Amino acid sequence: MFLHKFQSADALSNAAAAWITDYIADTLKKQDRFTIALSGGSTPYKLHTILAASPYKEKIDWSKLHIFWGDERAVPFEDSRNNAKMAYDTLLDHVSVPADQIHVMRTDISPEESAIEYETILHRYFDNTETSFDLVLLGMGDDGHTLSLFPGTPVVHEIEKWCVAFFLEAQDMFRITITKSITNKAAKVAFLTTGANKANALKEVLQGAYNPNMYPSQEIKPVVGELHWFVDEAAAAQL
């Protein structure tokens, strides 16, 4: 596990943008595509805006990127809570990723149908590859959740399926999420976690007793890939 600590969220986002850009460039020297699963939530906003602007915009060969999401709220695309909308607004509307290489978790069909459709796409990409995504970007909630793997939900322990839909009681909404199975097959997984409100959960996830039902982020352990945590000092205060 690689821990990258930064004084501020902005410093973290700038460093993460450079790290991602270098990783993409290195990977595209060896293969003709780069597959990335974007995170939802608010932490990625800044990172996206940095990647969508100079100098990173020009450094990345967007034509070779294949975009996925780690999870989605089952709300219409135009809803401000929709993770895909956030990514389009802050990044994808500003760069030239071919439309057929962008795979949103659809919310114009039922969550169950969307999860089945997404599972099919994931198997089309990753059934015959040693690893799944080249990079999975993750956030962590102040309760230790990641993706839509929330404490106490059965999806935390799902190992057969790569994508599932379920009703999240706590938020009174359906969620669509990839599972730990495909996430832990990734070549690299990078958490971006900032803010004092994450400090207790981060300590429990990284240094506490193994208790994934309470702290689902503990389940993210790449089998052959690398696990990176990008944290700011506020989130790392209890480490």
Ligand SMILES: O=C(O)[C@H](O)[C@@H](O)[C@H](O)[C@H](O)COP(=O)(O)O
């Ligand atoms: O859809 C979501 O909500 C995200 O996928 C979720 O896992 C997010 O990454 C964390 O809740 C952290 O969110 P913040 O970045 O807003 O703290």
